[in-house]
Amino acid sequence: MAEIKVPELAESITEGSIAQWVKKVGDRVEKGEFIVELETDKVNAEIISEEAGVLTQILAEEGDTVLVGQVIAVVEAGEGAAPAPAAPVEAAPAPAAPAAPQAAPAPVEAAPVVEETTGERVIASPAARRLAREKGIDLAAVSPVDPQGRVRVQDVAAHGTAPVAAPQAAPAAPKAVAAVDESRVTVEKMSRRRQTIAKRLLEVKQSTAMLTTFNEVDMTNVMALRSRKKDQFFESTGSKLGFMSFFTKAVVAALKKYPYVNAQISGDEIHLNNFFDIGVAVSTEEGLVVPVVRDADRKNFAEIEDSIADLAKKARDKKLGLADLQGGSFTITNGGVFGSLMSTPIMNGTQAGILGMHTIKKRPVEVNGEVEIRPMMYLALSYDHRIIDGKDSVGFLKTVKELLENPEDLLLNS
Template sequence: MAEIVVPELAESITEGTIAKWLKQPGEQVNKGEFIVELETDKVNVEVISEEAGVVSELLVAEGDTVEVGQVIARVGEGGAASAPAAAPAPKAEEAPVAQAEPVAEESSSMDRAIASPAARKLAREKGIDLNAISPVDPMGRIRVQDVEAHAAAPKVPAAPAAPAKAAAPAPAQDDGRVTREKMTRRRQTIAKRLLEVKQSTAMLTTFNEIDMTNVMELRKRKKDDFFEKNDVRLGFMSFFTKAVVAALKKYPYVNSEIDGDEIILKNYYDIGIAVSTDGGLVVPNVVDADRKNFAEIEAAIGELAVKARDNKLTIADMTGGSFTITNGGVFGSLMSTPILNGTQVGILGMHTIQRRPIAVGDNIEIRPMMYVALSYDHRVIDGKDSVGFLKMVKELIENPEDLLLGS
């Protein structure tokens, strides 16, 4: 009898949700064949069977939360199961909850959390369990400011249990006027992280507008040749990615993060590109965007978008971002204030292109205009750098030949 165990996924991921069983009791499974799809905070992972045989038992149901190392199914020998166990029904209030495998040593609970040495030391001094802290970092790494925020948070006393006779009445029968839908693990994580960013940063947004005339004309002239040579379409995202990298090099504090009382300046340019999926917004990274040409950037963005919508993103795709670009314009947004992504201190928001009357010299002309927004952490970035950064992005997009010559 072989056991199917939740595998180690990444240092910051300790649990997941059973998204879908790909095999049912009584079905044959081959060694290395996928048996279950697991949804984590960041990516979906398909778990394989290490042995060939017949699925004899599923220990948890779809929608259940499971921990790394937990046994979730068993595979028996033979070509058929004598009496296969049915998949467990959706959990009821009185149904037993599947238990995780016991931890070998209680003292290891602090080690399971991923934290910087300074954060780990501060947590020990304050007597705080690292596993009780909700980090801002999207990859789950706990930093000094997370420990300090947890220590400063008001402690809510537990409410006394109400006597049995004062128990609340059972909820009224659903009359069809509302529908309750459990949030997915990813949606819960998105909600928690966005709230934490708003509460733990001094976020501010500055705006500008870009005349898209020149970049649209250049794209129109070059798009056919570009596709013929590179087998990928020339879009606006490569221009904005190139412009952002150039601006980050001139304003390096926009490409940094805070760790306690230190600023970490990043000497790499992994640009996160926000992608909307049915499960929520994800931000995979174009790694080393400064070393890629236009075609390589467009190909990377296209590949990441497909992987995101097919739930095929890996932990590596989501790790290491230094700055993020989000394009609400694809949905028709005219203006918005994007929220910072994890520990990053800057995010650029693109918006829909709208033809508007603009003063050009002494004349009024109708031009295709785009509002852009830079949200930034004011603890690191002052107004001079934020305005200068956004102004440089504007100038480069309005003079796209400079980007082509510099790439």
């Protein structure tokens, strides 16, 4: 018999949520095979079986919170016929024979939870029990889909919000709140990652003196250079030439000129980073993640484009590791891909600055005393005013603007 435990993922991660069971009770499992996906506040992790056999017990349901080291499943030797799990479930309601109750307690207590409600023994998963308690539903009144009679969280959700009769006055208020009109309001539980995003953003707002300064950049020359060179660039490097490599290069050059924008506060100390690990915000179905392009100052345009493309794919495929997300010194976020004209980005973690890119819009601008229609983009720099003054923040953004409007300088210096 082999116990499947929640592995240690990183020093800062102590718990996670069961996102999805890939295998079900009775399935054959090979050694090293992926059987369950664990969602943490940073990454999704695939948990494998260290032994081959049959998955005989699942001890945590999808949505349950589990701790590092906790046993969440059991794999036993076998070929996958899987009659074993059914026996304990059927044994629970069996009439008196003394042998049956002795066989049942270990599996029944480990996986489903048996509750005494209306005199009958109700077999329910921990998640179903929790949801029923939140909604005020008597588990004995829920009709399970499972032929073995086990109540799952889906059964409780389908049962609706009918409350248990409660003569006491105290519970009335919570039940009134819980009993929402489902035809008018859809209630969703925040994912672990969304909860973490919300917590971290709030912490940044509350613990920093965040300020934002704006400028605009004429994208004419960058767009023209990219149009002229993209085919040649692809032929020589095998990489597509996008705008992010230009912005990354411009940011690195500006950070070298204004090092406090590449710093962070630790207690009463300022840590000036002598490395340039640039976080690039990527939108996924679960929320925004910020994987890091390492040593961006040492990479050429093709290497930056490849790094960003690889990290974005890993993010959307849920393949990012903790190493991909840790240690950035500055962040770039591009709301322009969604059509944002202007926004105020919030800094990432303990970093002192973040650059916000926006959509490119053709607007009339003054050029050498004449009005011309040019492709313009608003830039926003949010920064920690505790260590960055207005002079440095404005100078940083102005440097980025000037380099983007003269992109040949970036190519020559890369």
